[in-house]
Amino acid sequence: PDVTLDLDRARRCGFPEVIFGEGKPAATIATIFDRLLAAQVRCLATRISEEKADLLRAHFASRKNPTARYNSLASTFRVDPHDAPPLERKGRVTVITAGTSDLAVADEARETLDWMGINVHTINDVGVAGPHRLPARLPEFVGSDAIVCVAGMEAALPSIVGGYVDCPVIGVPTSVGYGANFGGIAALLSMLNSCAANVTVVNINAGFKGGYLAGMIASKLHDARQRPQ
Amino acid sequence: PDVTLDLDRARRCGFPEVIFGEGKPAATIATIFDRLLAAQVRCLATRISEEKADLLRAHFASRKNPTARYNSLASTFRVDPHDAPPLERKGRVTVITAGTSDLAVADEARETLDWMGINVHTINDVGVAGPHRLPARLPEFVGSDAIVCVAGMEAALPSIVGGYVDCPVIGVPTSVGYGANFGGIAALLSMLNSCAANVTVVNINAGFKGGYLAGMIASKLHDARQRPQ
Amino acid sequence: PDVTLDLDRARRCGFPEVIFGEGKPAATIATIFDRLLAAQVRCLATRISEEKADLLRAHFASRKNPTARYNSLASTFRVDPHDAPPLERKGRVTVITAGTSDLAVADEARETLDWMGINVHTINDVGVAGPHRLPARLPEFVGSDAIVCVAGMEAALPSIVGGYVDCPVIGVPTSVGYGANFGGIAALLSMLNSCAANVTVVNINAGFKGGYLAGMIASKLHDARQRPQ
Amino acid sequence: PDVTLDLDRARRCGFPEVIFGEGKPAATIATIFDRLLAAQVRCLATRISEEKADLLRAHFASRKNPTARYNSLASTFRVDPHDAPPLERKGRVTVITAGTSDLAVADEARETLDWMGINVHTINDVGVAGPHRLPARLPEFVGSDAIVCVAGMEAALPSIVGGYVDCPVIGVPTSVGYGANFGGIAALLSMLNSCAANVTVVNINAGFKGGYLAGMIASKLHDARQRPQ
Amino acid sequence: PDVTLDLDRARRCGFPEVIFGEGKPAATIATIFDRLLAAQVRCLATRISEEKADLLRAHFASRKNPTARYNSLASTFRVDPHDAPPLERKGRVTVITAGTSDLAVADEARETLDWMGINVHTINDVGVAGPHRLPARLPEFVGSDAIVCVAGMEAALPSIVGGYVDCPVIGVPTSVGYGANFGGIAALLSMLNSCAANVTVVNINAGFKGGYLAGMIASKLHDARQRPQ
Amino acid sequence: PDVTLDLDRARRCGFPEVIFGEGKPAATIATIFDRLLAAQVRCLATRISEEKADLLRAHFASRKNPTARYNSLASTFRVDPHDAPPLERKGRVTVITAGTSDLAVADEARETLDWMGINVHTINDVGVAGPHRLPARLPEFVGSDAIVCVAGMEAALPSIVGGYVDCPVIGVPTSVGYGANFGGIAALLSMLNSCAANVTVVNINAGFKGGYLAGMIASKLHDARQRPQ
Amino acid sequence: PDVTLDLDRARRCGFPEVIFGEGKPAATIATIFDRLLAAQVRCLATRISEEKADLLRAHFASRKNPTARYNSLASTFRVDPHDAPPLERKGRVTVITAGTSDLAVADEARETLDWMGINVHTINDVGVAGPHRLPARLPEFVGSDAIVCVAGMEAALPSIVGGYVDCPVIGVPTSVGYGANFGGIAALLSMLNSCAANVTVVNINAGFKGGYLAGMIASKLHDARQRPQ
Amino acid sequence: PDVTLDLDRARRCGFPEVIFGEGKPAATIATIFDRLLAAQVRCLATRISEEKADLLRAHFASRKNPTARYNSLASTFRVDPHDAPPLERKGRVTVITAGTSDLAVADEARETLDWMGINVHTINDVGVAGPHRLPARLPEFVGSDAIVCVAGMEAALPSIVGGYVDCPVIGVPTSVGYGANFGGIAALLSMLNSCAANVTVVNINAGFKGGYLAGMIASKLHDARQRPQ
Ligand SMILES: Nc1ncnc2c1ncn2[C@@H]1O[C@H](COP(=O)(O)O)[C@@H](O)[C@H]1O
Ligand SMILES: Nc1ncnc2c1ncn2[C@@H]1O[C@H](COP(=O)(O)O)[C@@H](O)[C@H]1O
Ligand SMILES: Nc1ncnc2c1ncn2[C@@H]1O[C@H](COP(=O)(O)O)[C@@H](O)[C@H]1O
Ligand SMILES: Nc1ncnc2c1ncn2[C@@H]1O[C@H](COP(=O)(O)O)[C@@H](O)[C@H]1O
Ligand SMILES: [Mg+2]
Ligand SMILES: [Mg+2]
Ligand SMILES: [Mg+2]
Ligand SMILES: [Mg+2]
Ligand SMILES: [Mg+2]
Ligand SMILES: [Mg+2]
Ligand SMILES: [Mg+2]
Ligand SMILES: [Mg+2]
Secondary structure, three states, rough: OOOOOOOHHHHHHHHOOOOEEEOHHHHHHHHHHHHHHHHOOOEEEEEEOOOHHHHHHHHHHHHHHHHHHHEEEOOOEEOOOOOOOOOOOOOEEEEEEEOOOHHHHHHHHHHHHHHHOEEEEEEEOOOOOOOOOOHHHHHHHHOEEEEEEEEOOEEEEEEEEEEEOOOOOOEEEEOOOHHHHHHHHHHHHHHHOOOOOEEEEEEOOOHHHHHHHHHHHHHHHHHHOOOOO | OOOOOOOOHHHHHOOOOOEOOOOHHHHHHHHHHHHHOOOOEEEEEOOOHHHHHHHHHHHHHHOOOOOOOEEEEEEEEEEEOOOOOOOOOOOEEEEEOOOOOHHHHHHHHHHHHHHOOOEEEEOOOOOOOOOOOOOOHHHHHOOOOOEEEOOOOOOOOOHHOOOOOOOOOEEEEEEOOOOHHHHHHHHHHHHHHOOOEEEOOOOOHHHHHHHHHHHHHHHHHHHHHOOOO | OOOOOOOOOOHHOOOOOOOOOOOOOOOHHHHHHHHHHOOOOEEEEEEEHHHHHHHHHHHHHHHHOHHHHHHHOOOOEEOOOOOOOOOOOEEEEEEOOOOOOHHHHHHHHHHHHHHHEEEEEEEEEOOOOOOOOOOOHHHHHOOOOOEEEEEOOOOHHHHHOOOOOOOOEEEEOOOOOOHHHHHHHHHHHHHHHHOOOEEEOOOOOOOHHHHHOOOHHHHHHHHHOOOOO | OOOOOOOOOOHHHHHEEEEEOOOOOHHHHHHHHHHHHOOOOOOEOOOOOOOHHHHHHHHHHHHHOOOEEEEEEOOOEEOOOOOOOOOEEEEEEEEEEOHHHHHHHHHHHHHHHHHOOOEEEEEEEOOOOOOOOOOHHHHHHHHOEEEEEEEEOOOOHHHHHHHOOOOEEEEEEEOOHHHHHHHHHHHHHHOOOOOOOOEEEOOOOHHHHHHHHHHHHHHHHHHHHHHOO | OOOOOOOHHHHHHHHOOEEEEEEEEOOHHHHHHHHHHHHOOOOOOOOOHHHHHHHHHHHHHOOOOOOOEEEEOOOEEEOOOOOOOOHHHHHHHHEEOOOHHHHHHHHHHHHHHHHHHHEEEOOOOOOOOOOOOHHHHHHHHHHOOOOEEEEOOOOOHHHHHHOOOOOEEEEEEEOOOHOOOOOOOHHEEEEEEEOOOEEEEEOOOOOOOOOOOOHHHHHHHHHHHHOOO | OOOOOOHHHHHHHHHOOOEEEEOOOOOHHHHHHHHHHHHOOOEEEEOOOOHHHHHHHHHEEEOOOOEEEEEEOOOOOOOOOOOOOOOOOOEEEEEEEOOHHHOOOOOOOHHHHHOOEEEEEEEOOOOOOOOOHHHHHHHHHHHEEEEEEEOOOOHHHHHHOOOOOOOEEHHHHOOOHHHHHHHHHHHHHHHHOOOOOEEEEOOOOOOHHHHHHHHHHHHHHHEEEEEEO | OOOOOOOOOHHHHOOOOEEEEOOHHHHHHHHHHHHHOOOOOOOOOOOOOOHHHHHHHHHHOOOOOOOOOOEEEOOOOOOOOOOOOOOOOOEEEEEEEEEHHHHHHHHHHHHHHHOOOEEEEOOOOOOOOOOOOOOHHHHOOOOOOOOEEEEEEOOOHHHHHHHHOOOOOEEEEOOOOOOHHHHHHHHHHHHHOOOOOEEOOOOOOHHHHHHHHHHHHHHHHHHHHHHHO | OOOOOOOOOOHHOOOOOOEOOOOOOOOHHHHHHHHHHHHOOEEEOOOOOOHHHHHHHHHHHOOOOOOOOOOOOEEEEEEOOOOOOOOOOOEEEEEEEHHHHHHHHHHHHHHHHHHHOOEEEOOOOOOOOOOOOHHHHHHHHHOOOEEEEEEEOOOOHHHHHHHHOOOOOEEEEEOOOOOHHHHHHHHHHHHHOOOOOEEOOOOOOOHHHHHHHHHHHHHHHHHHHHHOO
């Protein structure tokens, strides 16, 4: 009675409901997953701690579902219906990080894109203090359907990436830094005020949302390429 | 010497540089436009006051360019090269407002989309206080390439719109409201924390950016439909 | 000497003093409860940790008072005078949550309403990302005396609930979320700026206050129905 | 096309839509009012400047509707259908102000209550610096259905009023004060943190909302007294 | 070399330096105390944790100084020169708290006043939710030289105390509360905006400063009474 | 009916009510003053604009009261009963400013002290950028009963003044500065965090409060010197 | 008496006192300048409005000092002693702006450097949205003694400049932008969190300070080059 | 693949890349160091916890590099190439702290300067509450190339130091203090608003940046003295 699932989500929105793991006991998450799996949904939960992951792993072991897997860097947990067919891959998204300390957030984005069946390429640690690093890798990201740009501290990277490309750049501010970074506010404000017209922003540390939006764009582009008018 | 134009922008990013009108004298803007027009660029400037618009109108009258036009609701100024061919229309973007007080910001988005050559449809004043208003108009926005959702006060609208569609919803928070709206912070935070996975956010009152991102997505989708793989 | 009880509260305000448990040692709370029980008051303390609850349970076990009970979800502790008569139930309040992560705060509201003798109905996990969930349950909440609406993140729910009913909607913002939710500020501001005219707000995570106000309204309505003019 | 009226509001919520006047041209407001009057709705608009009021007055003079009236203290504009029957009065709400500088906000509340047909009593300038002033007037507010308490600066008044009564106290923080009042934030936070359990809060300077909620409670109590169970 | 003591402080300011214990290792504090004791100074350190207190107690036990004492409620540590004469008592300060959760901060004030040799009287738990509690104790505080008023949450108390007396009221905001109390900001702003002209403010949780200022005033009044002009 | 005077204030608090002029029409202030004068009160109003001062001057000219006077630097208005005896002077307060831009706030303090009958000495423009300026004037402020220290920008002055004296230093932060001074927040926080134990703080730009508190202390010290125990 | 000049400043700090013009009447500034000129000081005042400049120009015309000059872009006013020798130029500072809207602040820096006798070079409008613009001008700034980098919005520029050079980069955040730029806070936080180790920051819009610090460094480098060890 | 080193940094910026240790696993840091050492770079990492230091020490012990060393006060880790020649010392920087609680941040600055080969002198605990302490030590800091001034609480020290010297003063605000220090915001704002023209600011607790900038200035001055023009 405490849960009201939205099983119609994939029809309306293209992808099924993803579970926000914070503040939910492992048992609640297991129940939700069981119900989603029964409806043939591939499941993804974000913000899952190691402790909850252990309980979930045990739960799906007891249910003999071998697809359950935890990504401890991204803090995501996934499990598929027993007989789910392999996911066909589509589109092209690049995930770029400013520094190696941004990797956890970036991996939540990458994992989300993987769950959506999107092709992902990652470019790490090309922040602006070494200004030659980003242009050197232009060929790797210039033809993307969408770019997820993950950065903390002053988060200058999305503005610069935006200046090189003709696709949306989804900025994911991170809480990486200290002092007047105020837990990611500095990066968030920086991205919101980007002078590059193609930069949009999601919540601080919201790797999931950054990945989801990029994946939605890539997915629609893939479909448009398949089904020309 | 005070201006360093980026004439290569359209090649790299798909659309040419747009001029941010605030803090620039009309004479500076006129000079920039003259140089852009000489390079055959269709020009758009945002955040242009009535006073600056009068000076710009006079400038282009003296240059016998009849395409100069000011939109006083959107505070935008546009002018095209004398012999620019008519713009071919493409894609489909819907701009939705929560209340009639949000119209100025929404019209900056609409004008930007028009400048990009995108087909735009608008739905006004369907905020949540009258919860039946939005679902009643579902058929008008459900097949959009992207949606720009403009809302002030508590800005609940993008989350709800997001729950109905399979395309990106670009939230544009406005400063409409008073007191603890803090000039749009309430709406901004509301959108950043949206529980709908397909909602992304731009700066407060940034109708231009909201329109630009939606237009970029629609434009790429149009191209993909034309050039299937 | 450190405590100055307000034993006249029930006469002036309709309900006796409730104890705020944070920052008070268990021994102090036990002393306060003993004095309230001696004055024939049904006792409620909020924000009681598991540790303090254990000490309080032991205290009332030693006093042979079997009514002592702890609600670990709501973090409330209650104990009645030995010979308190059963509470007569009155009024009708609905507690609605946006997500399952809001349950702890909602249960503090529900427990407070139970202590006041109010009939409570709960509707959980009907937030806006699945926009069909709330209207589907309209019959369950449309005739309420008052509604307590508990939501975190962007807290769009109270505005929408407000648009369906003719009773006060008391918004309780929660700290559920992360990043730019700023510990509940986003939800608080969202509710304060609600465009629904019948939405009022209490402190972040203040399930107690939300429940208390709804209970006071329901109680007065019950009395008015009993004693017509 | 820019306006989507919610003509069903009175049936769902008990009272018709009220127009938020800020950011709407007088002509738009006149159009909305004409359509509401045609639907036999008594009209109220808030936050109307002297300039807009002049235009609205002229509009309704030309339509020979003598009921149009502007309250320049409250910044409200009202107009009734030509043949609207006199409003029957019901319930009892008290509006209390801390200082004479809070009068404009309080009068918006009083005007809203008057529009709802509620009996209103006002008590002014009884803030805490003169602590004997409030208790001296206890008989005037102690039996209220609801109290609207309007205060700026440190806004201590609602907590004290709350301690004397058994009805909801709706705090309306004002921006009265200077410096670290931060445009009403000090008063808002003070009310949100009230140690009185029956204090709830609306937006800064939101006299309309404070009045509306109190009026809704008084109206329901009146109806309950008329139609006993 | 890391410490530069201000041994002249008592001559200039009337009282010697007090040690701020946070962020200083116990060994550093012990060294400072040894040097102050050698200069015949009565020592006080504030914000001393239990762990540091244990180390300091051991240090002074080894030095056979029996005057070392820790107050775990106030988190203060004191030690006197071996042969310090008894302190003569002077003046009259009242410390008033709004709630029992404010006691730790109030006791830091009381301990500071004790160290200064001031007569202190305390009145606890007379916050405004029970509005009769404070006036009932008027005789206990009306003739004070200065009042320290310690309150969290909405901190209405100092304004009301201020309205009853002709002496300075030093408000000490505490971090007691939750949610929108923002760690004491609500209480701080409330006190800064007090409409009572005789209320001044110190830092959040700064019991030391509140006590020190009240003690300085009482001490000067005592001296003035002894040495008439 | 809109005003509830506190004519008992002088008996309780030592000095009569002072009128806060902001947000009150001149006519209201004139009425209040007439009633206070009838009760033989010397009147002071703060935050009076030039426009209101003109109206008040005309009012008292028509009443043939020659004592009405406006201080346009301090924005204060004063008027005495016709036959008020000359004020006897007492105590010693020093008002110190950091820069010449702080003079308006400082003069509100000085005018308040003058109204209280206190001897005031002022020292201007001795901020820390010229560190020799303050110590050079030590003899002028070292024996004060209390010091009012008025400073904007980083407001370092009160901490330094505090280190030289044995009396309370009442810091009045001003909004002087720009950018990250945030309208006086920088100065306010600086003073609240002063490492000098004898510094206390009032609201931003609250010259009135700073003067009032210093005057109250000086007045009590004067009385103590006159009436030894 | 309201002014306490620091005539010793040039000896201690290398350059004489500069006058902060805000909040000082023109007459006060004229008096200060007269006294500084009498002491043979070259005078500079910042933040001078057109109105004050007119009064100052008239003043120095009447004193027959032809050196008085106002820079209306920078809002600075300068005047030299009648017989001041020509300033010898030294060092090399580059002032770089992100956009043309930052020019006013940049010109305050440039004017300050000119007053200090420093050689200044300016590079305008090379913000990151056109990422090729800055590297194209590397030869112009790579050998600077210090760089002043003036930027609003997301202020990414200083971090990138910092990555190219071996000299201090002094970031001057501007209030250019709108919405979530919060009057320059976004730019300020961005610069404070710069991942480039050689970026330091001054106040929002503090062109004066940025220029002064760069000038001080260039001046010391010049002297070191002249007087080798 | 997760790391993109900037091995060209020393050529461009004068000093090689320093590793920000927070959020990077020890193994990642060890890998980075190995690669830097292979390129003959002297390595420095900041914000290294005791746990990571233990792992790094073990790593370099296994690699038989005896130069690895951890500074637990500064939280820095350093290691040099096996055969690195001794560092030649140059320049003169003074690091000044306000209180002993600021030592950890100051030592990060000192360690950074040591790594850069700069001569450093430290002066501790000379904050303004004891105003004679700083001037007494003037000879120790008056001829510095640059000064790093580390202070928490109200951070008045840099303004005063700035008034005594002709070199840049780099303020490093610390989070030392409590309550309204807001984790260092008070100190940061204080320094940003310094009325001393030669004070610039880095991030809260950014001892590294403060040291780096001072070292860069001292290094350039040293080179200028060696290579006169
Ligand atoms: N002064 C006011 N403060 C807050 N809400 C208001 C105010 N006046 C009207 N409203 C509400 O704002 C809603 C949306 O207004 P509108 O922008 O007119 O469509 C209305 O339905 C009213 O409930
Ligand atoms: N709890 C406290 N709150 C604020 N200031 C304090 C506290 N305890 C001591 N102080 C002051 O802090 C100053 C500097 O402390 P220290 O860091 O010990 O040199 C002392 O001179 C005291 O005036
Ligand atoms: N400039 C001022 N700043 C703060 N408080 C003031 C000021 N002027 C008067 N007051 C106080 O404000 C209280 C309430 O003022 P009023 O709004 O006039 O009833 C008075 O009792 C005074 O103590
Ligand atoms: N535009 C400015 N921004 C910041 N500080 C300034 C500015 N102009 C002058 N100053 C400094 O402000 C100090 C105090 O100024 P004053 O208020 O004129 O006494 C001067 O010594 C200058 O160092
Ligand atoms: Mg790196
Ligand atoms: Mg509407
Ligand atoms: Mg759910
Ligand atoms: Mg009054
Ligand atoms: Mg209590
Ligand atoms: Mg000066
Ligand atoms: Mg440009
Ligand atoms: Mg010390």
